[in-house]
Amino acid sequence: MFVIGQSYVRRDLHARYGGQTQGGVSTPASYPVILLFTGEQGQQYGYQDGWTDDDAFLFGGEGQSGDMTFTRGNRAILNHAEEGKDLHLFESTRKGMVRYVGQMVCTGYEERLSPDRAGLLRKVFVFELVPVSAFISQVHVDHSLEDDHWDQPLSVLRDRALSLTLNAHDSLARKQSVRYRSGAIRVYVLKRAAGICEGCGQMAPFADCQGMPYLEPHHIRRLTDGGPDHPHWVIALCPVCHRRAHFGEDSRDFNAMLARIVQDIEASLSA
Numbered sequence: 001m002f003v004i005g006q007s008y009v010r011r012d013l014h015a016r017y018g019g020q021t022q023g024g025v026s027t028p029a030s031y032p033v034i035l036l037f038t039g040e041q042g043q044q045y046g047y048q049d050g051w052t053d054d055d056a057f058l059f060g061g062e063g064q065s066g067d068m069t070f071t072r073g074n075r076a077i078l079n080h081a082e083e084g085k086d087l088h089l090f091e092s093t094r095k096g097m098v099r100y101v102g103q104m105v106c107t108g109y110e111e112r113l114s115p116d117r118a119g120l121l122r123k124v125f126v127f128e129l130v131p132v133s134a135f136i137s138q139v140h141v142d143h144s145l146e147d148d149h150w151d152q153p154l155s156v157l158r159d160r161a162l163s164l165t166l167n168a169h170d171s172l173a174r175k176q177s178v179r180y181r182s183g184a185i186r187v188y189v190l191k192r193a194a195g196i197c198e199g200c201g202q203m204a205p206f207a208d209c210q211g212m213p214y215l216e217p218h219h220i221r222r223l224t225d226g227g228p229d230h231p232h233w234v235i236a237l238c239p240v241c242h243r244r245a246h247f248g249e250d251s252r253d254f255n256a257m258l259a260r261i262v263q264d265i266e267a268s269l270s271a
């Protein structure tokens, strides 16, 4: 979708995807993406975005005066996994131009006190963003690695999948929490599928080397599998359905159909 390190005219991004043309957080309505812009004027009062020693990027929330609130852009960042949206980070280089930093995952946030334009202290949110490459998992779920999850009933896995400690105090704990949740969701969908592809309804085509039916978790809405997920957006597919979902001529319609299937399954499970 975007090339890391490449420069883009910000206006062109909005012409293509929509979203707010100004400010640090842009939330296009018709695409499952959130575009973040760091280094925008006005974001810098008392606080500077940037990389930490742990390879996380600290990104100041939206709102230039008064306490920040979890509304609009800030809420969109916080809930991006639940809403099935990819976070894309850009840095402003010169007027109107931005450079693509990469796809990120929000692993948490901190509240700080910081002076505004007028020098008054106010509450700001600083989001911790980690490159999605830190979380990309293989298509195959290795059963021996997810032992802790496999023994659990669906309801427990579902709770694990939904629990995320975004306000954990250190960065490592937050990353582990995202990985843990991601693992729980992958096991959850495979157990939910019980050996039947949730796309075509056929039995898994073969057993893997641990003797388990081979199916792959697929993220319906985002372009990449891996990273934080939500049970509403993940489906267990046979390899053929999975390829179709990514590379098929009809992938858009196919994913829309998969979304309806998951919706029905989840509704019947929570009924």
Ligand SMILES: [Zn+2]
Pocket (backbone or CB within 6 Å): 197, 198, 199, 200, 201, 202, 237, 238, 239, 240, 241, 242
């Ligand atoms: Zn299938």
Ligand SMILES: [Zn+2]
Pocket (backbone or CB within 6 Å): 217, 218, 219, 224, 225, 242, 245, 246
């Ligand atoms: Zn996929």
